[in-house]
Amino acid sequence: MRIRATVAAVSAVSGALALSAFVAPAAQAADRPSFASTVRDTVADLRADVRADAPAARGGAAAKGAAAIDVTVSGVTVNNSKDIVVGATGSYHVPITYTVNHAADLGAFGSAPVIYHGSTIDTSTWGYASDAVATCTEVSATASKCSADFTFLPAELLNIDAGTWRVGVAVATVDEETMLENVGTRKVLRTxxxxxxxxxxxxxxxxxxxxxxxxxxxxxxxxxxxxxxxxxxxxxxxxxxxxxxxxxxxxxxxxxxxxxxxxxxxxxxxxxxxxxxxxxxxxxxxxxxxxxxx
The missing domain is CATH 2.60.40.730 (SOR catalytic domain)
Structure with missing residues (x-):
């Protein structure tokens, strides 16, 4: 037996990502929890985190009124543009940076990236959310540079997960949230x-x-x-x-x-x-x- 873990939520107190463990027989992808449901929970909890601490969500900016969230993501860099090469044991720290482009009146927001193997989150074989909510710094009235980290664990991977992984980025305001899929790619390979x-x-x-x-x-x-x-x-x-x-x-x-x-x-x-x-x-x-x- 082998423990598999997946991100379940963003803590409204610390910003850390909580882990929910599942026990499954080794090498059986069918026994894995759904990464798509994990992502939905993560996005919802990210929004809850923003609502709980809106003034601190982006450099102390005050929250604006409800509006349709209009954001894009650019400049995604995963693992310093190098392949993610994962061995048979241990843990592998993977940095990610990206820019959230938004309307000038977006107000307070939070962001968290995910990375997954598959053409979409719904069809992914496996994935990870960032280890904590992204740190975002406003670089202009309409752009914020964000950084976060992933931890890849061989004990949670299967051979079918090797190949091209895609990046998604969650963005949440007090009233809205969105998940932008396939905003970047990176190969994840077996050492x-x-x-x-x-x-x-x-x-x-x-x-x-x-x-x-x-x-x-x-x-x-x-x-x-x-x-x-x-x-x-x-x-x-x-x-x-x-x-x-x-x-x-x-x-x-x-x-x-x-x-x-x-x-x-x-x-x-x-x-x-x-x-x-x-x-x-x-x-x-x-x-x-x-x-x-x-």
């Missing part, structure tokens, strides 16, 4: 690892050198690293007196993730395998293995 070993060492110049290794990838269903099969990997070499690697040849991993190839030893240097990633697996580079050529 890959690759090893290398060149033998024999030392080796005679011109003799055959066998280079082996293994390519593995985080399995979110089991929270372990497993062999990553039939993937393209490049063998690289750099002379001992150089800092630059060059490609030697490309090979594919076996079904179990094993790597093996041969080269002719020419001079002292370092060999390494490089995996350039896949639609679901992050990039990986082995530490160079030094070979002494006699």
């Amino acid at each position: 890959s690892k690759v090893t290398v070993d060149a033998a024999p060492e030392p080796v005679k110049k011109g003799a055959t050198l066998t280079v082996t290794g293994k390519l593995t990838r985080a399995d979110w269903d089991t929270n372990k690293y497993v062999g990553y099969g039939t993937q393209s990997v490049v063998l690289q070499y750099r002379p001992a007196d150089s800092t630059a690697y060059t490609n030697v040849k490309g090979i594919k991993s076996t079904a179990a993730g094993a790597l093996k190839t041969t080269v002719k030893a020419s001079a002292d240097g370092y060999y390494r395998f490089v995996f350039n990633g896949s639609p679901t697996g992050g990039k990986a580079t082995a530490a160079g293995d030094h070979v002494d050529v006699k």
Whole structure:
């Protein structure tokens, strides 16, 4: 059994996001709670938070009268524009920034981002709300720059969650709330690892050198690293007196993730395998293995 958790509400007191835990068998997406219902609760509670503390919701601005909320979101940056690469264990802190564009008379408001895997929130396989209500700073009469954080937990992810995730942003005033979907994207990938070993060492110049290794990838269903099969990997070499690697040849991993190839030893240097990633697996580079050529 494995605990799965999802955001349930925004605290009106602290602004922190409360967690509601659910127990489900590992690797069974059907047993997950609905992220869409979580988002609806989060938006409603964000509005309640604003209503409870309207003067502090945006730099001390007083709340305006009821009006249809008219906002857009721009400039979304997730994880400093880098892929979110999540391993088999631990926790992964992911920052997000964005700008809420609004009418000059919007009044007090609050905002909280969500990130989800799927074309829409309603059809998402999984998602996260921000760890706390976003911190927003007014940069003009019609724009506020906001920042928040997500925490990705491998224990709550399944392999089907790897790929492109979308960003949604909730905005709430005293009287209205809205959820803007698909305002940004970011890839969420399973961590890959690759090893290398060149033998024999030392080796005679011109003799055959066998280079082996293994390519593995985080399995979110089991929270372990497993062999990553039939993937393209490049063998690289750099002379001992150089800092630059060059490609030697490309090979594919076996079904179990094993790597093996041969080269002719020419001079002292370092060999390494490089995996350039896949639609679901992050990039990986082995530490160079030094070979002494006699």
